[in-house]
Amino acid sequence: MGYRDVAKIGIGGPVGSGKTALVKHLVPDLVDLGYEVGVIANDIMTQEDADVLRRAFAETVPEDLVRGVETGACPHTGIREDPSMNLAAIDEFTEWNPDLDVVIVESGGDNLAATFNPELADYFVFVISVAEGEDIPRKRGPGVTQADLLVVNKTDLAPYVDADLEVIDRDTREVRGGDPYVFTDCKSGQGIPTVREHIERVLFA
Amino acid sequence: MPTDSSAFLTALRLADSSLPVGSYTASYGIEQYANEGLLEEVSDLRAVVEAYLERVVGPCETVAVANAHAASADGDLDGVLAVDERLHAVTLPREFRESSTRAGGQFCDLLLAAADGEAVAPAYATAVEAGTTPGHYAVCFGVYTQAAGLECEVACLTQGYAFLVSLLGAAQRLGRFGHTDVQSVLESTLPVLEEVCARHVETPLGEMGAFAPFAEAMGMRHERATRRLFMS
Ligand SMILES: Nc1nc2c(ncn2[C@@H]2O[C@H](COP(=O)(O)OP(=O)(O)OP(=O)(O)O)[C@@H](O)[C@H]2O)c(=O)[nH]1
Ligand SMILES: [Mg+2]
Numbered sequence: 001m002g003y004r005d006v007a008k009i010g011i012g013g014p015v016g017s018g019k020t021a022l023v024k025h026l027v028p029d030l031v032d033l034g035y036e037v038g039v040i041a042n043d044i045m046t047q048e049d050a051d052v053l054r055r056a057f058a059e060t061v062p063e064d065l066v067r068g069v070e071t072g073a074c075p076h077t078g079i080r081e082d083p084s085m086n087l088a089a090i091d092e093f094t095e096w097n098p099d100l101d102v103v104i105v106e107s108g109g110d111n112l113a114a115t116f117n118p119e120l121a122d123y124f125v126f127v128i129s130v131a132e133g134e135d136i137p138r139k140r141g142p143g144v145t146q147a148d149l150l151v152v153n154k155t156d157l158a159p160y161v162d163a164d165l166e167v168i169d170r171d172t173r174e175v176r177g178g179d180p181y182v183f184t185d186c187k188s189g190q191g192i193p194t195v196r197e198h199i200e201r202v203l204f205a
Numbered sequence: 206m207p208t209d210s211s212a213f214l215t216a217l218r219l220a221d222s223s224l225p226v227g228s229y230t231a232s233y234g235i236e237q238y239a240n241e242g243l244l245e246e247v248s249d250l251r252a253v254v255e256a257y258l259e260r261v262v263g264p265c266e267t268v269a270v271a272n273a274h275a276a277s278a279d280g281d282l283d284g285v286l287a288v289d290e291r292l293h294a295v296t297l298p299r300e301f302r303e304s305s306t307r308a309g310g311q312f313c314d315l316l317l318a319a320a321d322g323e324a325v326a327p328a329y330a331t332a333v334e335a336g337t338t339p340g341h342y343a344v345c346f347g348v349y350t351q352a353a354g355l356e357c358e359v360a361c362l363t364q365g366y367a368f369l370v371s372l373l374g375a376a377q378r379l380g381r382f383g384h385t386d387v388q389s390v391l392e393s394t395l396p397v398l399e400e401v402c403a404r405h406v407e408t409p410l411g412e413m414g415a416f417a418p419f420a421e422a423m424g425m426r427h428e429r430a431t432r433r434l435f436m437s
Contacts, residue, residue: 043434044433045432045433045434046430046431046432046433047428047429047430047433069230069436070230070433070434070435070436071229071230071434072229072230072231072232072375072378072434072435072436073378073379073434073435074229074378077229078230081223081225082223082225082226082227082229083225084225084226084227084307084308084311085227085230085307085436087311088227088307088310088311091310
């Protein structure tokens with residue numbers, strides 16, 4: 001068993017867009033569906049952060065399947081040019097848990113150009129938030145255009161940051177060119193089932 | 206030390222920071238020097254890097270590369286395993302061992318496992334894969350460079366250079382050093398690297414051992430650091 005034998009979901013996107021919030025919804029959902037799940041977060045800053053991460057999944061994921069992987073202040077290198085340390089962590093997961101079905105890798109918060117290496121992620125989800133500005137989709141960053149699924153999060157905040165969801169929807173549809181995207185509000189959980197359905201359809205068909 | 210063009214290109218490839226073995230995640234204690242305010246001036250950086258060359262790169266890493274290279278040339282798998290075991294024993298901080306064996310594992314996966322079937326390389330790669338030997342980077346490096354036709358001293362210099370550049374890269378990402386400062390430290394430490402490699406390329410395995418208590422203490426304290434961007 002090794003990293004090639006499990007499904008891998010990469011979650012990327014700018015700092016604070018809601019990657020961890022999304023992972024916190026997805027993990028229990030996937031566990032409920034009967035999948036054995038591992039979680040990796042990049043750029044954990046302290047042991048305390050790692051403990052917080054483990055506690056967040058304490059009910060759903062065994063401790064040895066939750067791991068922080070430091071990326072030497074190069075979050076995009078860790079998921080794109082040289083994912084070897086993430087792959088090594090996944091190899092260790094599979095060594096101890098041969099029944100593992102899927103690993104979710106959350107990238108460190110990065111810029112709109114940070115995409116996942118296809119050897120690290122079978123399915124690449126890019127998370128942006130409406131609070132980062134209505135014009136984010138229009139910038140056509142590679143993360144936004146190339147991800148398998150684009151998640152536009154924090155729709156609940158749109159009225160407070162003068163973001164027009166209709167404009168975002170129109171721009172997103174155009175730059176995605178027919179590829180899927182989902183509006184979510186991780187606070188209320190709105191849109192999360194759609195994200196999960198996309199992932200399930202592709203990875204576990 | 207003439208070297209043919211294919212060996213030269215292999216050396217360049219192995220010293221390139223784009224070689225995907227995760228070196229950018231290892232600082233070998235440099236992050237802790239920065240965390241503790243010990244890496245403020247360019248002179249601090251130069252002193253720390255020179256000390257690494259004198260006390261770790263030379264007496265440990267170079268001795269490992271050279272002895273692994275020699276054992277590999279003799280077709281002596283047990284000899285290679287002995288280098289791996291010794292390097293594991295003399296590398297005190299846990300995170301240094303982990304950074305080295307994780308990078309070694311990736312190097313095996315990427316290069317060693319596919320190396321010439323007659324050589325020691327595939328047998329050693331199998332042992333690393335099976336977990337019966339730690340698989341330190343310097344040992345993988347020595348075995349592979351021998352199979353790829355690099356002279357022993359060229360192999361040692363290549364590994365030392367890659368290590369040096371990776372330490373400086375970590376320092377640059379952590380501290381307030383400009384690119385010209387980092388290049389000037391690199392330039393002034395290259396002769397040290399040369400001298401250290403020449404001195405240790407024939408050191409027998411039994412004399413391998415680092416004396417870098419301060420760096421080792423930094424490496425150990427990093428485990429409980431208040432800030433961690435690096436694995437070591
Ligand atoms: N109102 C609102 N807040 C959200 C939503 N999703 C996440 N947040 C909040 O936004 C903040 C950042 O969310 P995280 O999930 O930590 O973001 P992240 O992308 O993981 O951040 P980094 O890992 O630091 O890059 C937290 O305070 C979340 O509670 C949302 O849909 N609506
Ligand atoms: Mg996060």
